[in-house]
Amino acid sequence: MTGAPLIEVEDLRIDLDDGSRRVAAAEGISFRIDRGETFGLVGESGCGKSITALALIGLLRQPLSIGGGTIRFEGREIQHLSAAKQRQLRGNRIAMIFQEPMTALNPVSPVGRQIAEMFVLHKGKSWREADKLAVEALASVRVPAPERRVKDYPHQLSGGMRQRVMIAIALACGPDLLIADEPTTALDVTVQAEIIELMRNLCAERGTAILMISHDLGLVANVCRRVAVMYAGRIVEERGSADIFRAPSHPYTRGLVASLPRLGSRAALGRTRLTEIAGVVPAITNFPGGCRFNPRCGQATDICRTVAPGADLLEAGGLVRCHHHA
């Protein structure tokens, strides 16, 4: 790791304003991503991973807002930049792919035009030039016959093709960071693998860092070099992705790893039930005191119910927030 990180998030808090009071939907979020690095955020729905991504790209909308902390992009704080300055980064330097390729594209605009917009917005191109560049962009995401496909509307494309278009849009201006929020959740499994492979290869070629967000620990560990696990609005463990499978440290991570189905387990162990984590994720407005995982944790003691654990650095690298970590 040389020089400043590409993006550095420090003690970020995201507030949810429910009209009468503000509650922290996510807090104490800190992580850094270097140039060209792949970093994953994993957690259940509602753990705060998507809003963290939206905060990074400046797209939080009421009732959500940044309540504190800093986001530094290339060493410069960006969370308080003017709307116009933020727009210069957004799409151009930091791009994002969303979960639903069905609805994330404008249904009444040809896909080529939706790609071309990027060149008009950020590269000062004319529509004519931009339309040409859109064909190239579509070719780069391996869409066959791109010169014809640019005229297609989203409903004429399959889910996988639409997500390729989304990737083409996101990578059009050669961003430094690509945020992929559940990019393959809505796709079927075979297409999933293709899309992930495409995204990873294109980013590797161009030196684009990836922040991948998913509930799928296996998928994230497969794509990313480092993984952070979020639970109830906090990062509970951050590790190299090989380590997190080999020796998960936080009880929640251990539960997640244990609950993954394994090929061949039936042959080895006979028919067994998949392990599950007892209980449910607490609601944002009703987070428990102390460690937020304590009501569901088998190892919880008195201290877990009163004191929120700080970050402990692990010898093997990475950090964990648990009073009793392994």
Place this chain on the structure above:
Amino acid sequence: MLSFLFRRLLQTIPTVLAVVALVFVLFSVVPGSIVSSMSDDADPQVELRMKKQLGLDDPVYVRFGTYIAKLATGDFGTSFRTREPVTFMIAKRIWPTLQLIFTAMAFSVVIGVPLGFIAALKPGGIVDTLAMVVAVSGLSIAKFWLGLVLMYLFALKLGWLPSFGYGDGGLKYLILPAVTLGVSPMALFARTTRAAVLEIMTADFVRTARSKGMSETRVVKWHVMRNALVIILTTVGLQFGALMGQAVVVEKLYSWPGIGSLLVDSVLQRDIPAVQGSILVVVLSFLAINLLIDVLYGVIDPRIRYA
């Protein structure tokens, strides 16, 4: 596309027949006839002769059959009152009505749609509040009252515009009736547009557009507008039908020589062929406009294509 148009045209035939039949039945059960509307104490002998002359003494189904047969050849019949062919009467009246309706529509779209857009950009803001006050008032005001107020103000007090009549068909005669007719659709378009834009602003593709680094103005111009048009177009199409109905009141109020006032006069005097003809023309225009709107859908929204 052509086969779609052809099918749609065929589908209008039953609608037209149903309307014709309905009006026919209605006028055979309402009391009174052209004869009784002309004089209260007509000689029964004369009344009978007149009825025979006009074919009114035949049973309803015979009259209906004759009418349909004539209609198929493009003959709308002859007016009881003026002895003119109904087609001729309508031909004279159709242009003023179209003028009135299209001007009212243009006025309401040009004011209402932008008003809705502006209101939606800052919901709850001062512009939004004002626009919605205008919209609610516009929808609530009775047309005949608004017409009288406008006449009083612009014709009587200020003397800027003629108070009624068609005159030479110039624009100054058209303004007051068109505004009177256009206020309520204008209000409706403002509300519909605002609601449509607000809904579209929450769509995923709008978030995508923002993630591209687009300003809100561009988001609206490049992505929201066209999507909102689909919804607005539906409302516009429906309002055409409503305007034809409401034109009757406005035409009567301003003594506008259109289909609407022809219809009212003909109804009052039980001039059945003229009533039939006027209603038929209104229905046909409504169907034609709906067809046009359906075609426009396909132009705006590529997901809608007709095979």
